[in-house]
Amino acid sequence: MPHRYEPSIATLLGSGEITERALARNVMHDHRVTPARAERFDQVAARPSTARELTDGLDSYYQRSVKTRRLPDFVMRRLNHENVVSDLPTGGGSPKREVYLARVLILNGLRLLFQYGHAKRILGFRGFSETSWSGITRWLDERLSLASMRGDFIERILNLIYLYSRHEPFQPSWCTTWTAISPFLPLRAPRWMQVLGLSTPSTTPIWLIVLKYQVREAGTLCRPTQLDCGRSYLHFPSPPAAPLYRGGHPVDLRYNPRSTDVIPEFIHKQIWHPLRHWTDAGSRCERVTLTSAGDLGAQRSAHHALLQTVYGPSVPLWMPACV
C-alpha cells in the first residue's frame, strides 16, 4: 500500500542527510496522529508531493495550528482525544492531579522574549540587544552568576514569559514527571539534558533552570506527536504497545552506555510559572557547557533497541528501521 505522501517519503528516506531519514521514519510510523489531525495537516500542507513540500508542510502546520495558537490543536478533544492523558477520571487511567511534573528550560533560547522585554522597557530587560548564543550567555552571566541575584531575575523571566505568551503564544510546553527526572538531578546538568533529549545549536555555554509543578496546574495534559514539534528530527514516536498514560518517550542522547529504561514525556499549553515552581525544584540554575549533540543515528538506534527491551518484539514490526 503506497504512502499517501509518496514520493515525498521515499525521497527523504533516500536522502544522504540522516536528519531527513529520521524525520521520514517519524512521519511514517507515528500512529498517534489522529485521523482528524491528519486531515487538518492535509489542509495546511495541501497533500505534499515532494520532500520539501512535506517538511515545509510539517513546519507550516506546527507554526499555524500549534506553536502560535492560543488554543493549539493538541488540546482540542475533537481533534486529539486519543492523546489527551488527563481526560480520564483520577484513578481511572489519568495521573493523579497532585503528581509533580518537571520542565528544564534553556534560558538562552529566550532571545525573542528578552527583546520583547527590552522593547516594552520592562525592568531587567532594558538594553538587551544580544543576537548570538554567546552574547546571550554573557548577558545571562551578569545576571545569574551570583546565586543571591538569581531568584529575583528568574522571577522576572517567568513573569515575562507569561506576559509575552498573552501576545505571542509558544506552544507546546514539554515536560516529564518529577519522579522520572529526579534520579538524574544529582548528576551533572548535561546529563539532565541528555535524558530529556535536549540539545542546543551551539557548544557555547548555556543557562538552564528546572521547574516543578503539579499535573493540576498544567491544564490539559497530552501525549505528543510529530505534529507537535514540526520538522524536528529529534522526536521519536512511541510504539503502539506503549499505553497512553506513559505519554511519549524522549530519546536519551547518551547511547554508550545505553539507558535501561524510558521516561515519560507530555505536552500542555503554556502556563504561568510562579517562582515557587523554580524554588520547589530546588532552585536549580546551572551554567552548562555541552559537547556536540552527538551521533543521531547511534542515538536513535539505541532508543529503538531500548523500546524493544521495554515493549517487546512488536516494536520492530511497527518500525523496522529508525533511520
Place this chain on the structure above:
Amino acid sequence: MNFDVEYSEADPDGAMQRLVLPWLSKDHWSTKDLLGWIAGRGLPPVSGDEEPYVWILQGLPLGAQRHAAERELAGRLAASISELSVTAFSSQGDSKLSFGLLMTAASLGCPEELSAALRPLFERGVSGEWNGIPISDALVLAVAGNQLDNTLLIHWKRYLLGETTPVPGSPEDGLLGILLMPASAEARDRPSLEALQDALTCVVRWFDSAGEPDRVDRLRALSSKVEATYPGLKHWASFFAEVADRDRWPSWTRAALNGPAKDTQQKIFGRSAEKIYWPRYVEKRAE
C-alpha cells in the same frame, strides 16, 4: 476570578465554555444553575451519549486557568452537595442528580473543597442507582479521589477484608482508595507504597479464592491503573514483581504482569492496522 473563554465565538466546540465559565466568573451565584445542568437542564445542544456532568467538565479551561476553575467549581459543588437534604441521596431522591454530583466530584479531585462535603455521605451511606450503576459506586470514587490525608486507610482496609460497611465496596474499591490515598497530608503526590503492596496482595487473593474467570485481565487492568496514576514514580514492573515474590502470588498472576495484553499485537498488525499508522502507511506487513 474571571475565566476567559478560549474558543472563538462561532466555534461550536466552545458552547460549554460559554455556558460554564461566565457562571464561574460570577461573584454572586446560586446552586440552582449547577444542579440544573447536572440534571441535564439548561445545557446547549450536546450529544446525549455522555452524562451531563461530562459536558460540564468539558466547559472548563484547557490551559493555565483550569486549576483555578476546577477549584471554583468544586467549591460550588460542595455547597450543592451539602445543601441537598439527606433524602436527595436516598432511594427517593433524583438518582441522576446524585450520580452526576458525585461523579463530578470524583472527576475534579479537589480534596480541599470536597472532602468535608463528602465525608457525611460516606459515613451515613447512600442508596439508589443510575443506569444500573449503584450511587454508592460513584460515592466511593468521589471519596477516593478527594482524600486530604491517609485517615481513610481503615475504611479501605475494611473493603479489602470484605467487611460490611455503610457504603458497600469490594476489595478492588479498597485498592482504589489506597491507590488515591496520599502517603500523608504532606506527601499527596504519592501513595503509601506499603499499604499499596498489602492491598494488591489482598485483591490477588480475593480473585484467587473467588475463582474469577477474568482475573488475569482484571489484574492487568489494575496494574495499568497503578502506573497511570503515578507515572514514573517507580519502576512499576519491578515493584509488582517484588510484591508477587514477597507475598507468593499464585502462578496465574505472571500472565498479568508480563507485558501488554495479547490483543495489543493483534491491534498492531491485525484488522485495525490501518488505524495504527499515520497516515495509513504500511511499509512491510508482518507477513
